[in-house]
Amino acid sequence: MLVDKKFVPRHKAGFVLCHWLNGISFLMLFITALPLYDPNYFGFLYNALGTSTLQNAHKFFAVIFIVTPIIGLFIARDGYSMLIGQVLKFNKDDMTFLVKFPGELLGQDPKMPKQGFYNGGEKMNIALQMALWCVLVCSGLVLWLGSGIIDNSVRAWMIPVHSIAAGIGFAAALGHIYLAVGVNPDSLQGMKNGTIKADYAMHHHGAWVDELVAEGKVTKKELEEAVH
């Protein structure tokens, strides 16, 4: 059934919360590390807030970043299994989507194959974020807690590895935010209450909406009424 006759339920509250926790902790981790990356441009953060404050904040948000997917296994099991399940089902339609996507990015409206719960680009982002989470968490923990346990010849390598992973993650985050805010602002509602407009869902996740109809979760009539 649609919510308020207009919106398709997409994410459960626990999953919405995990997305916020992950996003905020990642951005805060990035910001609190910036002065270490370039003291000339970002040294003012140390001067304004104090070195210990920033370093302790980095550790605080690191804990949130690490535990979010673990909490997610309890409060958002469906959402996380969907993430993993969808990434493993990368198919021909996803490839077609990726090939045609630059057109959409440039403001055109190419004929896309119907996309599932996540489209080809989203699947790539999910896979990348999962890999980066592992790299960031492992290298970060080795730097934070590895002193005296792991040899410095290994620990020293974690500095560039952590930096590179953070850089790639930030670039991906910029793209992710741009696509949401700049290209598909209708998708943002999913971050608020987990629903998206029916016509957005049909346009961008047609195959998924078809599944919902087939499962009887949403009816065709409802959708038609919502769109018109």
Add this chain to the structure above:
Amino acid sequence: MAKEMAMLHDVARCSACRACMVACKQWHNLPADFSTPFEGQYQSHADLTSKTYNLIKMNERTDKDGKFHWDFIKIQCMHCQDPACMKGCPEGAISRLDSGAVVIDEEKCVGCGYCTTNCPFNVPRVDPDRNKSTKCDLCFDRIENGMIPSCAKTCTAQAIDFGTIEEMTALANKRIEEVKKDFPNANLYGIGPATEGVGGTHMMYVLPEKPSVYGLPENPKTPASIDLWKDVVRPIGKIAGVGAAAGIAGLFVLSKMMGKKNH
């Protein structure tokens, strides 16, 4: 001080009296350090700390012939010629002086601990209270005023010597000849192939046995990861950061323009 200096610890002469530890604390105004509880051991502290820059390590060892040895070694900053801490410091807070002393400028230090992570000898310690990195500074202030470091000054057994790098190398080679009569493996640590990876060190040792016996790395190296981070990751990251922001702004404008044409 234009001359390159060096300190020599002759492990064969050291009696582990620890006067050097006391002298170091006095000169640097360091408080007593109760970080290691007394459990009957001879060694005073388990490791270097932000309050203990200089430590005499004591180790009981039985060699392959069943002979008992009591090993003493003075550990502190090695004052590398190619210091990994200096290269790895994102704030440029660490420098190597003409004397060879590697020193930390506390004004610039932010306590990130990258110096500790990069150090092949795992020496610098960040003081948790002040959030500043700390280590032996070779008493650079004493050297600049014509004095020798406090640990060398106080050593009664002449196990710690200090002078120009040439003098210390000559003295070390002489001592090694003597030690070799009893310990054929005796070697000089700090100059030569063993420490080539860090460009040699201004802290040198006469070691009766091979370095690993005393817990010294056999082949310390200034890690290549520092160069990767400083010369590649940071500059490319900066360009990529600006590029990504500009790219997204451009894309936004372009999509609005092309979108308009289509509709």
